[in-house]
Amino acid sequence: MFGSFQIASIAGIPIRVHVLFVVLVAGLALVPDAGFLQLAILAMLVVSVVLHELGHALVARRFGIRVVDITLWPLGGLARLSSIPESSGVEAAIAIAGPLVNLFLALAAAPVVVAGFFLGAREAWVGEAAFAFVAVNVLMAGFNLLPAFPTDGGRLVRAWFARSRSWLDATVLAVRVGRAMALLLAVTGVVWGQWMLPVVALWLWWTGGLELTQVRARAAAARLEGLGARAPDPAVRA
Template structure:
């Protein structure tokens, strides 16, 4: 497959370089910078082309193991009917974007443990190869065995690190799911987030005296835990609210043949930023503000809306729960979801409206008696 560069919202610009089991494997542009940095470091340390190539090859093999880790999550999720949109390689590791999170705590435990299990399986396979070759697992022999020994160590560390009981690592999700077996989902998430942030404090303190990298990991863990807790509170606030109650029914739509100038006009004269695209009353696309700006730069105002609109996007049925719509938005980086009733567009759900609803409900829950 030819690499294609596209914008993926929060994950930024990335190349799609492969497709495995129906899942796009993508490389973030910053990962390329990481490879370049490792090439420079290897060249400075070894002062040889072979040494430089070995250093880069090691990084590539490590990230192949990371991809396999994420595929472990993806294939485990598939067992529970959860699709994986794509896997993106970042300098800090891999990110598998699941279409939704499982509602069953037991399913979340299986999905979360599948990734570290893959790394343990790789480590065991490498240990068997090294043992058969008579090479000590923790020794540093010359040549190819050194590369295999390093990969053994890395996979062991990846498995153990990801089992740390702190969000957003796999161990944090296992902890939350285990707690959810005995208490509510929100309460379990809050408790797991607090434990994760306590671990982050320990990482930061140790990192100050031992390794500054632990400080960066501590920051990553702290904010990851905070985001999980905030998302859980938002989902609780949206619970039991009918989708029809937050439906935006007063909206403007575009036709595929409309010029982009029409979208610009509606944007400047109103508050709507994203627009459904209808042909003969049927929903055929969605024009987001980001796509509009990209198309204006590339084609100008005279280009047709059809040139810029998305043809693949999440949709909701009027009978769907608000929580399902929020999860679709969160996992897909979508800000607007059209709502259909028997294939007829009846309204829109906007992420800003959901956040405002959560704030209003939180304020009402805290009102003085």
């Protein structure tokens, strides 16, 4: 991704950050009245995003897909895969892995939240930080599971449609459902005065269309190759 640089490597996967992400995090960290808890939440958010993407990446690797890198940018993380498998089983497994990591992290931190109730006032921050960690991860899982293709939930919707349809038809339907969801998000954002939601909705609308164009191009190429015959089965299939 243009304007990004590598900061680490986990399990042989380069972790990169985009300049805009650095600006956003620095901006949030340097807010004059940012307390310890706010900074801790910011750090937890970054760690949770990386682990979410690692979930996708490691499951993809199990299916023999090369993971190019993971990039953090203002709207979250992106795991770039060398190929996109046109298989509902593989797609569903890779898509669900990210939100599952978040739910696992939330469950793992839940006992600390409970323990926080029994700590004295001086150690109350432990419970508060754990609660924030649980909240961050539940929200991250929830947002990503929205059926707003190309979110993880949207990919699950496509995988579901692809069980009985061509990959292209399944993508068309998933994008349609995704755009309805994006519209709902945008309207909700306007009603609530949350300006980030229409931005995210626009992003989902645009990237969904972009991926549909790619699937269309691959389907057209496959048709040409088959000289009008049935498109060949994709190489990766669960």
